[in-house]
Structure formats: C-alpha cells, structure tokens
Amino acid sequence: MKKIYIAGPDVFEKDSIERGKKLVEICGKYGFEGLYPLDNVVDFSQEKHKIARDIYEANVTMIQKADIVIANLNTFRGKEADSGTVWECGYASGLGKEVYGYMDTKSNYIQNFGDDEKFAREGYYVDSKERMIEDFDHPINLMIACSVKKIIAGEFEDVLKAIA
Incomplete structure (x- = not known):
C-alpha cells in the first residue's frame, strides 16, 4: 500500500486533529x-527550540517514508502557500517523490492581487513596492x-481520485 504524506496548513486550524483523521480516512478509501x-508524537514539555527540532525531524522522517506527497497549496496568511508546506514539497521533489498539489482555483497567480495591489508597467505588473509580480500562467x-507533478483545482479528495 502506497503511503501519502498530507502536507498543508491544516495543522494550524482549531480542528486540525479531526481534519487529519478525515484526510487519513479518505486516503484509506482510495487504497492509500x-x-x-x-x-507524530512530540514531547511538548521541552524547550521551544527542541520541540521545533523534534517536529521538523518527525515530519522529515514521515516524508522519507511516503511514496507520494499531496499538498494544500491554497494561500495562507497572505498571497502565497504556507512556507512549511512549500518546503515539504521541495524536499519531497528533491527525494524523487511524486508531489501533487490542490488549490481552490487554478487561476493565474497574478489574479491573487486586487486592482489596487498591482500596477501595470510595460508588459508586466508590479506590486506597491515596485517588485515584479511573476506571470507564467500558473496559479x-x-x-x-x-x-x-500536477496541481488540481479542488480538494484533497479530488487529487486522490486523479491518482487512484
């Protein structure tokens, strides 16, 4: 049975444990x-930096054990995906794992910026600090x-349907 590492900022939600159980259950439904x-079991009575290191090492080990990573790439605390999730995707990709993402929409990244947040220049857009906004027709x-490998417009289960 292939193992899927479930990446994303869902771990920061109030109902993160319940969300995780549901996502694991959905994996089982598709044979993963x-x-x-x-x-992961982490001792939270330790000093904060030790807790952080233990979480990091446990997640790295889990990614190494996985065959596939499915990542929630929706924007989180801004216009970008969660930085921890992005790191996990990069690490998994570097290990040669299959990595899939899902997003609410597959619209162009530049559409994350409102009309009052992007400014047209000659053939490109910049933000309010005059930094170029990339426009490669990716979300x-x-x-x-x-x-x-692929970004799916939809939910976690939509990725499982696509790869099962």
Whole structure:
C-alpha cells in the first residue's frame, strides 16, 4: 500500500486533529495509507527550540517514508502557500517523490492581487513596492508549479481520485 504524506496548513486550524483523521480516512478509501504530521508524537514539555527540532525531524522522517506527497497549496496568511508546506514539497521533489498539489482555483497567480495591489508597467505588473509580480500562467510561484507533478483545482479528495 502506497503511503501519502498530507502536507498543508491544516495543522494550524482549531480542528486540525479531526481534519487529519478525515484526510487519513479518505486516503484509506482510495487504497492509500495517509501520513498526517500531527500523528507524530512530540514531547511538548521541552524547550521551544527542541520541540521545533523534534517536529521538523518527525515530519522529515514521515516524508522519507511516503511514496507520494499531496499538498494544500491554497494561500495562507497572505498571497502565497504556507512556507512549511512549500518546503515539504521541495524536499519531497528533491527525494524523487511524486508531489501533487490542490488549490481552490487554478487561476493565474497574478489574479491573487486586487486592482489596487498591482500596477501595470510595460508588459508586466508590479506590486506597491515596485517588485515584479511573476506571470507564467500558473496559479502559484513557478518553482512550486514546475516541481509538482500536477496541481488540481479542488480538494484533497479530488487529487486522490486523479491518482487512484
């Protein structure tokens, strides 16, 4: 049975444990074993940096055990995907794992910016600090878009349907 590492900012939600259980259950429905980061056992009575290191090492080990990574790439705390999730995708891709992402929409990344947040220049757009906004017709930064096998417009289960 192939193992799927479930990446995404879902771990920060109030109902993160329940979400994880549901995602793992959905994996089982499609014949996969789901690996959810919050299933790792970490001693939270330690010093904060030690807790952080233990979480990091446990997640790295879980990614190494996985055959596939499915990542929630929806925007989180801004216009980009969660930075931890992005790192997990890059690490998994570097290990040669199959990496898939899902997003609510596959619209062009530049559409994350409102009319009052992007400014047209000669053939490109910039943000309010005059930094160029990439426009490669991907829904996310090109480094993620080009490193994942596929980005699905939809939910976690939509990815499982596509790969099962």
